[in-house]
Amino acid sequence: MRIRIDANIISKTDENIDLHYNHAIYSAILNILPDDISTKIHDENNKTIKYFTFSSVFIKDDNCHFYISGEDDFIMHIIEGLQSNSMLRIKDLILDVYRISELPGLNKKRNYLFKGNIIACEIVNNKKVLIEDDERIEERLQSICEKKLRNRGLEIKPIKFTVIFKEKKFSKI
Structure with a gap:
């Protein structure tokens, strides 16, 4: 499943933020997930398995969006986490998520x-x-x-x- 997350920028303290900084986005996604799942992902034995991928954050004015893709069950945990708390922090950006859109699936070979x-x-x-x-x-x-x-x-x-x-x-x- 692939989703697009749209958000309003509530706070942005650093004008020169590097939005290609993967660690900040990865950390934000792990914070959304339930503790048992984020622990499983971060476990040493599971480092070789990639549960999800994500894009950079694309900013336009006071809005931004980014993409996450992965297994359906995993993405559903992200959606549930964002529905219970729509505030998201990526480095020094504080975001208020207002829309989560499911994107059409890719053609599988x-x-x-x-x-x-x-x-x-x-x-x-x-x-x-x-x-x-x-x-x-x-x-x-x-x-x-x-x-x-x-x-x-x-x-x-x-x-x-x-x-x-x-x-x-x-x-x-």
């Missing part, structure tokens, strides 16, 4: 194509060796992805890997 270089190795007899067989490389990548998804508590869905080009490179001369 069924397939994504990622290209990248990989080094496909496995340990055989306590030695790290390159995997030469394309099918074995794909199996190895699949098992690594499943492990990463499992560690993050995400649903394990099959991911298809295809070796397009294979080249052996050695760094030792």
Whole structure:
């Protein structure tokens, strides 16, 4: 879900405020959320999972707006927090939120194509060796992805890997 938050500027003490300062916006969003959720986001084990994204604050006269996007449940917590307290502080801006608008969803793709270089190795007899067989490389990548998804508590869905080009490179001369 994506939302746009419109607000009136109640107080602005620094005329040269850096509105691209992500920490201030991030802190303001965490302050909106219930304590258990903001603690979960700030927990060391969850640093690799990105729960939401946000834009800079766009100011025009005494009004401003910014955008937040993330999972529906998470955004609903933000909306509920702003409905119970419409005052918001971002650095030295004090805002009074007067409108929260849901934006249309983005078109979701069924397939994504990622290209990248990989080094496909496995340990055989306590030695790290390159995997030469394309099918074995794909199996190895699949098992690594499943492990990463499992560690993050995400649903394990099959991911298809295809070796397009294979080249052996050695760094030792």
